[in-house]
Every structure is written in C-alpha cells, then in structure tokens.
Amino acid sequence: MTSTLFALDEHISPVRPPREKGYAAVYTLRRGLNDTPRTLTEARTSMGLTMTDVARLLHVSRPTVSGWEKGLRRPARYRWGGLAAVLKLTEAQVGTLFADHPPARLDGVPLPSLASERRRRGFTQQKVAELVRVAPTTLSMWETAEIPVSPAMAALLAEVLDTDEAALLAAPIPDLGPDPRPLRRLRREAWMRQREAAAQLGIAVGSLARYEAGERRVPVDVIRRMAAAYRRTTAEVLAASGVQLLPLPTGARWLPEQVPEGLRAARTAAGLTKVELGRAVGRSGQAVLGWERGRSRPASGTCRSLEAVLGLSVGKLPW
Numbered sequence: 001m002t003s004t005l006f007a008l009d010e011h012i013s014p015v016r017p018p019r020e021k022g023y024a025a026v027y028t029l030r031r032g033l034n035d036t037p038r039t040l041t042e043a044r045t046s047m048g049l050t051m052t053d054v055a056r057l058l059h060v061s062r063p064t065v066s067g068w069e070k071g072l073r074r075p076a077r078y079r080w081g082g083l084a085a086v087l088k089l090t091e092a093q094v095g096t097l098f099a100d101h102p103p104a105r106l107d108g109v110p111l112p113s114l115a116s117e118r119r120r121r122g123f124t125q126q127k128v129a130e131l132v133r134v135a136p137t138t139l140s141m142w143e144t145a146e147i148p149v150s151p152a153m154a155a156l157l158a159e160v161l162d163t164d165e166a167a168l169l170a171a172p173i174p175d176l177g178p179d180p181r182p183l184r185r186l187r188r189e190a191w192m193r194q195r196e197a198a199a200q201l202g203i204a205v206g207s208l209a210r211y212e213a214g215e216r217r218v219p220v221d222v223i224r225r226m227a228a229a230y231r232r233t234t235a236e237v238l239a240a241s242g243v244q245l246l247p248l249p250t251g252a253r254w255l256p257e258q259v260p261e262g263l264r265a266a267r268t269a270a271g272l273t274k275v276e277l278g279r280a281v282g283r284s285g286q287a288v289l290g291w292e293r294g295r296s297r298p299a300s301g302t303c304r305s306l307e308a309v310l311g312l313s314v315g316k317l318p319w
Contacts, residue, residue: 036089040069040097043087058082074098077107108148111168115143117161119180124213131160182240183226184212190230200229211241218243221271245269256318260294266310267292281305 037043044054051065058065058079068075075083080094087094118128125143129136132153141147149157158165187197194212198205201222210216218226218241226241227234238245246265249258267277267288274292275285281302290296298306300319307316 036093037087037097040065043089043097044069047087049086054083054086057086068098068101071101074101074104074107076104103150103152108150108154109169110147111142111149111154111157113168113170113172114149114157116172117163117168118143121161123161128157128160132156181212181214183218183237186226186230186232186237186240187212192229197229201225214242217241219271220245220268224271252313253315254318256297257294259297259317260292262316263288263306263310264292266312270310272309277306277309280309 037046044051051062051069055062055065060079067073075098080091083089083094084091118125125136125139129139132139134153142149154165154168158168161168187194190197192200194208195205198208201208202225203222207216211218211222220243223237223241223243224234226232227237230237246261246268248265248269249255249262251258254262267274270277272280273285274288278285278288281298282305283298283302287296287298291298298317298319303317303319304314306312307314
C-alpha cells in the first residue's frame with residue numbers, strides 16, 4: 001500500500017488533497033517535544049488522520065478503531081507496532097494511550113492445566129461453560145487449542161474450580177491412572193473424531209458424547225457397531241462401556257426351566273428389544289415378555305426362528 005506524507009508547518013492548517021483510488025493519504029503534523037497525546041483520538045487527529053485512514057493502514061475495520069477510541073477494548077499487543085508507526089510514537093507511548101482500557105481478547109494467557117483441574121473437580125465442559133457463561137466449544141478451545149484466556153476469565157475459572165490461577169498456568173501433571181472415559185479412548189485410538197464416529201455408528205453426536213461421559217447406558221447393538229468401527233473385540237467395548245451381559249445357560253440343550261433366563265440373556269446380547277425380537281419371529285413384544293417370565297413357551301416353529309435370530313445352535317431350545 002502506498003501512502004503520501006505531507007510535512008506541514010505546525011502553524012499552517014493542513015489542506016487535504018483529493019484522494020486517489022486505492023491509496024491512503026497520511027498527513028503528518030509536527031508535534032512539540034512535550035506534546036505526547038493522552039488518547040488514541042488525540043494521537044490520530046494530531047496526525048490529521050480519520051478513523052478510516054487508521055483502519056485501512058492497519059487492515060482492520062473502522063468499528064474496531066472506533067471501539068479502541070471509545071475505550072471498549074484495547075488493541076492486541078501485536079498491533080501496537082503498527083499503531084506506533086502510523087502515529088509516529090513508540091510502542092511504550094502507544095501503551096499509555098490504552099492504560100485504562102479493558103485487555104484485548106488475544107492478550108490473555110493459555111491455561112495448560114485447565115482440563116486437568118476441571119476433571120479433578122469432576123465437572124464436565126458443559127457444567128463449567130454454564131458457570132462462566134461461555135459456549136462449551138469456547139471452553140473446549142481453551143483446553144485443547146491453547147487459546148489465550150483473558151486475566152478476568154482466568155480468575156473466574158480459578159474461582160469456579162476452587163483453585164488458584166498459578167495451578168491453571170502450570171504444566172499439567174500426567175494422569176497415570178485409568179482413563180475416566182474409556183470409550184473416548186477407544187475412539188481416539190481409532191483416529192476418529194466424535195462426529196465421524198457418530199456418523200458411522202448411526203447415532204447422534206450428543207448420544208455418543210453421553211455414552212462416553214458415562215451419562216447413559218450404551219445399548220448392546222451400539223456396542224457391537226463400536227467394536228466394528230473401532231476395530232476392537234466386542235468384549236473390549238463391553239468392558240469399556242461397563243455393560244455386563246447375562247450368562248447363557250450351559251449345555252447343548254436348555255432345560256425348560258432355563259428357557260426364560262436364556263432367552264433374556266440371548267436377546268440382550270443381540271441388542272434387541274422385546275418388540276424387535278417379537279417382530280423378527282412374527283410374534284408380539286407381549287409374547288416375548290411371557291416367554292422371558294416363564295408364563296408361556298414358544299412353539300416349535302418359533303423356537304427354530306428364535307435360534308436363527310439370536311445366533312443359537314439348532315436344537316438349543318426345547319420344544
């Protein structure tokens with residue numbers, strides 16, 4: 001970007017030449033040695049610049065410059081050098097222009113131990129986000145992307161987590177204990193993001209998040225899909241999800257009194273509801289309920305269908 005500099009006598013009022021398209025005109029007035037401006041507005045007007053001029057030279061919007069002048073927020077530190085060059089000041093003098101302004105969003109510091117301190121308190125990201133009134137995605141970026149946090153927000157986070165800011169600023173202590181979210185560990189070891197895994201499992205992202213947080217019991221059919229998607233055995237995913245299946249009755253052929261317990265265990269292992277199993281064999285969910293409670297027994301043809309649907313060997317069910 002090309003700019004034209006006009007050195008005018010301090011006793012002569014500057015006269016603006018017409019603007020040329022694509023160029024910004026900068027007007028320089030001589031300041032006395034003791035004429036250090038106290039505000040950004042004074043510094044800008046003493047140079048004969050408009051807010052639009054400053055915005056164009058710094059590649060920001062005019063409302064951004066207006067916010068700086070109104071004291072809404074100070075510019076980020078990396079912009080002080082550009083302001084110093086435009087306003088013919090030192091960076092230290094630029095700093096004095098914003099001494100009483102709130103800090104810029106990017107002037108904070110990363111909090112490397114924020115995630116570990118949150119887990120130590122047993123809080124979810126959603127809970128902490130609600131307490132400090134930010135979006136959960138914002139808190140996630142603070143924890144995983146090392147996005148700087150403003151001093152005021154760092155103090156609030158320390159208060160919410162019942163710790164001090166020094167603990168949040170310290171390097172996190174490696175957690176050598178078991179992973180509190182083993183399902184999440186399995187997904188990450190499969191190099192899958194939560195959204196990608198949810199799409200492969202055919203469930204909502206929120207449902208997967210609740211399964212991983214231990215807030216909802218994982219259905220057996222979803223566990224089987226997880227095992228296939230994560231390339232793990234079903235037993236590994238069952239252990240990670242904390243789901244225990246009922247043992248099947250032993251023997252090549254079940255005894256009549258073992259049928260209710262065996263049907264319930266086999267249906268649960270297959271990840272089917274009573275209604276789904278009933279539809280698969282041409283009966284109702286109430287009929288399946290009666291079989292599992294021992295009030296009735298399936299007919300011989302239904303027994304063969306049950307064995308096929310539940311993956312049992314032929315002749316397992318007595319009839």
